[in-house]
Amino acid sequence: MDLPAEESFAVASDGWPAWPPKHAKLTRQIEKSVAEVLEDGQWGTYPETTAAKSEQVGVYERCRNSVSLAAGKWSAPEGITAFGGTAQVRLCPSGSSAIELALRALGVGPAGAKRSKATQVILSAYDYPGNFRTVELLGGRPVLCDTQPTSGTRSGRTSTGILPSLKSIQQIQAPPESILLVSHLHGQLADSGGLAELCRQRRWFLVEDACQAMGAGRIKQNADGSTVFVPVGYFAEWTTYSFGGSKPLTCGNGGALVTEYEGKYQKLKGMVDRPSDTFPMSPLQCAALMPQLDWLSQSNRIRCQNAQRLGELDWASVGCAAVWDEDPSLVRAPYKFPVLAKNAETRAKVIQQLRTIELPCGEGFRAMHRTSDRRSSKPVSLKNAAALSESLLVIDHRALLTPDVAERVAGCLSKML
Template identity: 35%
Template sequence: MSFPKFAVPTWPPQWTEIFDATDRCLKSGRWGQYRSETQARLTSRLAKLVDVSSDHLRLCCSGTAAIECSLRAAGVGPGDEVVVAAFDYPGNVRCIEMVGAKPVLVDVNPDDPCMNIDSVAAAAGDRVKAVIASHLFGHAFDVSRIGKLCRERNWVLIEDACQVKGMKIAGARAGSFGDFATFSFGGSKVITAGAGGAIVARSARHAAKLASILDRPSETFPMSPLQCAVIEPQLDRLQEMHAIRNDCASYLVSELRDRTPSWQWLPSPLGADSAYYKLAVLAASAQQRARIVTLADQHGFLLGAGFRSLHRASERRCRKPVELKFSAMLGDRLFLIDQRLLLCEPEVRSQYVDVLMHIYHECMES
């Protein structure tokens, strides 16, 4: 059986606006400065997006650095514990360990990849100081209930919004719900500068603590003026790009869900308000997932495995107060369709359906 032909959108975006913004930054001579108008303008725009003043949002070198700096600004250190999902970006657990704290692993929901509220409640302990909760693959964690629980327990909530810039949850943008929130502009994120991040501190006290970590006296983990120049034109078109991705994700799910019964599609319930960094699909088994990823890789289709679950981590490394069966399931079986494919033109989408049906039949026959 021949593999269907398909077109992949160019990434990173090759927009005239990006080239013009970079050119202006270079010609201004300010690209070699520690601080520039470009950085200040991007800071102001991102702060407005999440309804804080500019001095409550700081640019930094990566989303991972943003998580670590948030933990430090929250006062997390040796002897403390931080609640995090066993199925999450592995760098979040490493950040907890980097500040000397111990991860407390909790499970995700049975029908989406986000942290489960009952699992979080069961993780309570005298040493818990913070919770890192991630919005993943177009899904939002339960901001209302997890936020309420953190306030009741006096836990600091660090909202990982690295994947979902611009996503709306209950009328507010992702990044508006935590004591701290983090964004990433790395790699294939929905806005990219190759690397980069941002940290939101909701309170004046946390903003001041964050400044004491980042300013020594120049910025410790900076993002350059050229990176900021590249980001701004993408921010201008963020909602337009979200609409394209959301529409493509809806199309793929509607066309393929009934035709691929051994796969479980996990589209976001947020619909038009969502932000897809990846579209998540659950394979029937770990073996089938491996075959799917191999076939996609052989033919250049941007699809890959999800995060590795940490449910097998040792008790010495992590406290595990609850069963982690859904995290284990996602770690073994989840695969992800990349947001770059979701940016395709409408007339190309049927090609993707053909490709995915080809992969599905190959898996079922092998």
């Protein structure tokens, strides 16, 4: 899946692909899309104003529809049909605001006249910290679950160790209408079907944070023998995406909420349309984003190919294990390539070495396992999340667009031996 040399991504001063992406063909497409919006005046109008003045669909609506298609139909592997119909999409300023709106729409709030206790929101102790803070902002009660334990390593690899543990979640007792907020992180995919079934049994709501995983999903076999592509978030009440400045799809800022439930979509519209959109994404952002959506599946495949090669390196020789596997049923969207060191000291040494070749890399998230009992509930052990906080390092997705990233990293690590 390497691009031809004349179609490759331009390199930044650090020797790795520039970000935002610089690619001759893609840049021309973005320039053309933005120029059209500047020319016809949509850059300075509300989407509803554009719709009222023209018989043609405006850039906002075209972007909204394209996000839905890119997350599902366009991301389905060749010859495999995307499961379900066209989802409802709401564009918004960021992935973080998408999480906030999803939780608001599901009624997350503090104890008061309508509820005796704050809404419980179950989320992993290892997660994007903004999710925890959003629950706090809304007056909900974060309830922390653990991540999966690592599996047995083979030549410096483990297939698990980052995602929320289903067993850990099952141990948590929370009332009906609690929220389970699950993030798909670092190229790994949570078991959406299993989590949705647990939520059905417990009468919880499921929100999937796919801000790092647009275009990802699972290939499932039907009872009749046919196969379908099930995009992340299909079973959730709400799924969120991000188009922030560091994301594989970027317009500087921006995000989206997606749902298969018309009633929930209409409820959200009633919250944010006052009458204009209170949480908008601008027409210029839409114009810059749309051409990139056509590239999503190809770029994801390139990143997956190179992530697979990185996973085959001898990480064990430097005290690490790549968190990757070869599950053919998964369609991944790597945002960060994760590597688990045996301890914090080893992580620091490996990062220092990788930065000698200016590889864009760094530490993973700081886990929330040490938050006070005043801020969160911790009904289960969080030892695995604590280990991730101390020892996980991640390699940025732009490096995964480099055909020889595995060779360059291997040569760098060999100098540590």
